[in-house]
Amino acid sequence: MPRGTCRRHGPDTPCSCGMGNLYRFVEPVTLYLLKVRGRTHGYDLAGALNETALTDSRIEPGALYRTLRRLEENGLVVSAWDVNGAGPARRLYDLTPDGEEHLREWLVVLERMSQSLSRFVADVKAL
Numbered sequence: 037m038p039r040g041t042c043r044r045h046g047p048d049t050p051c052s053c054g055m056g057n058l059y060r061f062v063e064p065v066t067l068y069l070l071k072v073r074g075r076t077h078g079y080d081l082a083g084a085l086n087e088t089a090l091t092d093s094r095i096e097p098g099a100l101y102r103t104l105r106r107l108e109e110n111g112l113v114v115s116a117w118d119v120n121g122a123g124p125a126r127r128l129y130d131l132t133p134d135g136e137e138h139l140r141e142w143l144v145v146l147e148r149m150s151q152s153l154s155r156f157v158a159d160v161k162a163l
Contacts, residue, residue: 061090062103064142070113070131071139077118077126078104090146104129112138 065088069081081104082097089095107113112135119125131139 060093060095060099061146062095062099063107064139064146065089065095066100066103066107067112067131067135067139067142070129071136075128075130077128079126081129107135111135 062085065085066081069084069088070076073080073084078097078101082100085095085100104113104115108115108129112132113129114132115127115129117125118128
């Protein structure tokens with residue numbers, strides 16, 4: 037990406053913002069956060085998502101909620117309405133045993149990808 041075109045990272049920092057549809061790994065990060073935090077609200081997940089993200093691409097709340105919906109449809113996450121407390125009802129999300137297994141599968145995928153990326157970076161540096 038040409039330097040100076042990213043308002044978020046500034047003119048002197050290479051970033052992936054302008055590199056097209058870079059995969060943001062929303063699913064494994066969401067699964068990880070549910071495993072670490074346990075049963076939690078989507079709003080709380082959204083707050084932690086970008087701090088835990090695997091790339092510097094910003095993950096919008098809409099992407100999180102679409103991912104949660106898909107994970108729930110696939111039996112990897114369950115949700116229930118929390119009607120306690122002040123304000124409107126909020127949805128609580130929790131990881132299922134199948135979701136925990138899927139997180140372990142993601143670990144294998146990410147480890148392989150990490151090895152491939154390390155080789156690629158070394159090859160490019162060697163040019």
